[in-house]
Amino acid sequence: MERQQGTDRVKRGMAEMQKGGVIMDVVNAEQAKIAEAAGAVAVMALERVPSDIRRDGGVARMADPLITEEVLGAVSIPVMAKCRIGHIVEARVLESMGVDFIDESEVLTPADEQYHLLKSEFTVPFVCGARDLGEAARRIAEGAAMIRTKGEPGTGNVVEAVRHMRQIQAQLKQILHVSPDELMTFAKEWGAPYEVLRDIRTQGRLPVVNFAAGGVATPADAALMMHLGADGVFVGSGIFKSEHPERVARAIVEAVTYKDDFERIASLSKGLGTAMKGIDVTSMPFEERMATRGW
Amino acid sequence: MVIGILDVQGAVREHRQQLEGLGVDVVLVKQVSDLDGLDGLVLPGGESTAMRRLIERYELLEPLREKAATLPMFGTCAGMILLATAVEAGQSHLNAISMTVRRNAFGRQIDSFEGLLPVEGIEEPIEAVFIRAPLILSVGEGTRVIAKVEEQIVAVETSLHLACSFHPELTEDNRLHQYFLQKIKQRQSVRS
Numbered sequence: 001m002e003r004q005q006g007t008d009r010v011k012r013g014m015a016e017m018q019k020g021g022v023i024m025d026v027v028n029a030e031q032a033k034i035a036e037a038a039g040a041v042a043v044m045a046l047e048r049v050p051s052d053i054r055r056d057g058g059v060a061r062m063a064d065p066l067i068t069e070e071v072l073g074a075v076s077i078p079v080m081a082k083c084r085i086g087h088i089v090e091a092r093v094l095e096s097m098g099v100d101f102i103d104e105s106e107v108l109t110p111a112d113e114q115y116h117l118l119k120s121e122f123t124v125p126f127v128c129g130a131r132d133l134g135e136a137a138r139r140i141a142e143g144a145a146m147i148r149t150k151g152e153p154g155t156g157n158v159v160e161a162v163r164h165m166r167q168i169q170a171q172l173k174q175i176l177h178v179s180p181d182e183l184m185t186f187a188k189e190w191g192a193p194y195e196v197l198r199d200i201r202t203q204g205r206l207p208v209v210n211f212a213a214g215g216v217a218t219p220a221d222a223a224l225m226m227h228l229g230a231d232g233v234f235v236g237s238g239i240f241k242s243e244h245p246e247r248v249a250r251a252i253v254e255a256v257t258y259k260d261d262f263e264r265i266a267s268l269s270k271g272l273g274t275a276m277k278g279i280d281v282t283s284m285p286f287e288e289r290m291a292t293r294g295w
Numbered sequence: 296m297v298i299g300i301l302d303v304q305g306a307v308r309e310h311r312q313q314l315e316g317l318g319v320d321v322v323l324v325k326q327v328s329d330l331d332g333l334d335g336l337v338l339p340g341g342e343s344t345a346m347r348r349l350i351e352r353y354e355l356l357e358p359l360r361e362k363a364a365t366l367p368m369f370g371t372c373a374g375m376i377l378l379a380t381a382v383e384a385g386q387s388h389l390n391a392i393s394m395t396v397r398r399n400a401f402g403r404q405i406d407s408f409e410g411l412l413p414v415e416g417i418e419e420p421i422e423a424v425f426i427r428a429p430l431i432l433s434v435g436e437g438t439r440v441i442a443k444v445e446e447q448i449v450a451v452e453t454s455l456h457l458a459c460s461f462h463p464e465l466t467e468d469n470r471l472h473q474y475f476l477q478k479i480k481q482r483q484s485v486r487s
Contacts, residue, residue, distance in 0.1 A: 001444055003408035010407045013306075013426050013465045017340050017373070020304040039349050041304060041342040076398060077344050078427065100404035100427070123405045250352075257303055257349060258325070 006123035011145035014078075014101065014125050015209045018042060018146075018232055022222065022253045023211070025049050025236040027067065029074035035239070038249035042078040042101065044234070045071035050107050050154025051237035051276065054288070060108040062090040068097055080127070085294050086112025095124040101146070103127050106293035107153045107236075116294065119143030129213065131164045131291060133171035134190030137200075138295075140208055141193040147206065149230075150291040151214015154237050156278030158221045160291055161214045165228045168210065175200050214291065217242075217275045219255035219265055226259040243273030296476065299324040299333040301359075303349040305341020305373060309464035313472045327358045335367040335479045338374025340426070340462050343398060346373050347388055356388070363391035367482065368456045369475040375458040376429050383432065392456050393435030400430030400447075400460075412461070414450060414471070415441040422468040423449075423461040430460060452478070 004010075021041030026032045027049065035043045047063035048056065062083050072079050078100035083090035085104055090111070094102050104117050106129050119126040120143030129150035130136035136147045149168070151161030175186065175197055183201070187194040199207045212225030213234035222233045233256055235249075242248040251268040258264045286292070300310050302323040311321050314337070322329055324336065350356050362368075363378070368391060370378040377388040381395040401407070404427055411420040423442075431448035434440060442450035442459065450459035450471075457478060463471040 001410040001412055003410050005406070005408045007409055009424055009465060010409055010426060013424050013462060014404055014407065016306050016309065016465065017342060017426060017462075019306065019308070019341075020302075021342065021345055036344060037348070039345045039352070041345045075344075077342050078404065095405065098403045098405065125404065253345075253349070254352070257353070 008145070011125035012208050015127070015146035018078075018211075019209055020257065021232045022256055023080065023232065023234045024239055024249060025234075026071060026240070029070045031240055031245070032071045032074045032079075034246055035249060036075045036077050038246060039253040040077060040249070041232070042080055043071060043075060044080045044082065044103065044236075045099075046082060049237040049240060050290070051156070051241055052154075053107060054154045062087070062094065062108070065093070065097060068094070068099065072098065082108055084108040085110040086115050086117060088117060091117055091122065095122055099124065101125050101127060104144075105129065106150060106290045110293050116142055119145075127211070129291070129294065130168065132167045132190070133175070134192040135295070136168060136206065136210070137190070137192035137196040140196050140206075144208065146209050146211065148211040148213040148234055151212070151216070152281050152284075153214045153290050155215050155281055155284075156217040156238060156241075156276040157281050158215045158217065158224065159281055161212050161216060161225060162228065164214075164291075165212055165225060165230060168206075169229045172200065172206065176204060216252075217278060218272075219248075219251040219269050222252045223255040223259040223265055226256055232256065237276055241276040248272055248275075296320065296334045296479065297322060297332060298476075299329060299336045301336065301338050301346075301350070301355075301374070303341075303353065303355070304346055305339040306371075306462065306464050307339050309462075310337050310339050310371075313464055313469045316469060317472055317476060319476065326353070327355060330358060330362055330366075333366060334483070335369065335475065336362070338368060338370040338377050339464065340372035340374060343373035343376040343429075346377065350377075350388075360389050360391075363389045363456075365455075367475070367479050369472075370456070370458040371462055371464060372426065372428060372460060375460055378456060378458050379431075380435065392451060392453055392458055393438045394451060395432045396460075397430045397432050399427050401425060401428050403427065412442055412444065412449070417470050417474060421463065421470055422466040423459075423463070424465045425449075425461045428460045455482070
C-alpha cells in the first residue's frame with residue numbers, strides 16, 4: 001500500500017477525532033497528566049498560560065522545547081503547541097519535535113503582521129483563530145485543518161468567544177441560503193476565498209471542525225459554546241488558574257459531553273471554588289486585546 | 296434496522312452520515328438506556344484514553360461489556376482499542392474481540408497516512424485513513440484477520456464484531472459499513 005502523508009484528509013481527520021472534547025493548556029508534565037486523567041482529548045503545551053502572558057507583558061514566543069518535550073513524554077493523548085503568527089521557523093521546529101498539532105496563535109506576539117503561515121506546506125496540521133467566517137476561510141485556504149474562535153484569551157470572560165462563534169454561525173447560515181451567483185460578492189465583502197465558500201455550500205458546513213476558545217472559565221461556559229455550535233472547547237487559563245484544577249477539568253469535560261443535561265451541569269458545578277477572577281473585556285485598552293492580532 | 300453510535304466523543308457525525316446513507320436508523324448512545332433495542336453499535340474514532348475515562352465515569356463500561364456478548368459492534372481506531380481483550384502497556388476495556396492491540400503504533404500525527412487497502416471479503420481496495428492509528432499485534436481464537444498493511448494487522452472480525460485501526464467514516468467509501476450491516480443481517484436470518 002502506498003502511504004500518502006500530510007493530506008487534507010489526514011490533517012482534517014485528526015481534528016475530527018477531537019470533536020466533543022476539551023483541549024487544555026498545560027505548562028508542565030504534572031499538569032498534562034492531570035488534564036489527561038480528567039478526560040482531555042489533547043493538551044496544549046505552553047510556557048505560560050494566557051493570563052500570565054497578560055500579567056507579565058513583554059514578547060511571548062514559542063515555549064522552550066524542554067517544556068514541549070516534557071509534555072510530549074508525559075501523556076499518550078495528542079500534544080499541541082503554539083507558534084507565533086507567521087513564524088515559519090518556530091512552526092518547523094515544533095513539527096520536527098513531533099508535535100501533533102500546531103496553533104498559529106495570536107496569544108503569542110505575532111512575528112509577522114502581514115502574512116500568516118502557508119500551512120498547506122507542512123505535514124503537521126494547524127489550528128488558527130478566527131473572529132468571523134472571512135477570517136476562518138482565509139486560514140482554511142492557507143491550509144488550516146481546524147478553526148477556533150479567538151475569543152479574548154486569558155480574561156476568563158467568555159463574551160468575545162460568544163461574539164465570534166455567533167458571527168461565524170450567522171455567516172454560515174447566510175452562505176447556505178444565498179444563490180450561487182451571489183457567492184462572489186460575499187467572497188469580496190468578507191475577504192473570503194471564493195473556493196472555500198463554495199466548499200461550505202457543497203458540504204453544508206465548514207470544511208474543518210470549529211472549536212471555541214478564548215475566555216472559557218466554567219463548565220457552564222463550555223456547555224454554552226457547544227450550544228452555540230462549537231465542535232469542542234479549548235480551555236486555557238480557566239483550569240490551572242482555578243482553585244481546584246482537577247475538579248474543574250473533569251467538570252468542564254463532563255459539561256461538554258452532556259451539554260443538554262442541565263441538572264447534571266448544576267450538580268457538577270457545585271463547590272468548584274473560585275473560578276479565575278477574570279477581566280471585563282470592555283474595560284481593556286484596545287492595544288491589550290489579543291483577538292485583533294492577525295487578520 | 297437500528298444502529299447505535301457511542302456518543303461520548305469523536306467522529307460521531309461521520310459515522311452517522313455513513314449509516315444514514317445506507318438507510319438505517321441511528322441512535323446516539325450517551326447513557327445506558329440508549330442501548331435498548333439496538334441491532335448493532337458503532338464505537339467511533341476519537342481519543343481512546345479520553346473515551347475510556349468518559350465511558351467509565353459515565354457508568355457505561357459495565358453495560359457495554361455485558362452487551363458485547365450479544366450485540367454486534369463495529370469499532371474504528373479508538374473504537375477498535377475499546378473492543379480488544381488486551382492493550383499493550385495499558386488496561387483493556389470491553390474485552391469483546393480476542394486480540395492484543397498497540398496504541399499509536401505508527402507514530403505521531405506527522406506519520407499519519409492514507410491509502411488504498413485491500414480487505415478480505417470486499418472486492419476492490421477501500422480508502423483507508425490512518426490517524427495516530429493503533430495496530431493489532433496478535434489475534435486469539437475466533438478472531439479472523441481481514442486486512443493488513445505491510446504484514447501488520449489492521450482489521451479483524453469475529454462472528455459478532457468488526458474492528459479496524461483506520462477511519463472508514465472519514466471517506467465517501469461506505470463498503471465497510473455495508474459489510475457490518477450485512478454481518479448483522481446474516482446473523483439475524485440464521486437465528487430466525
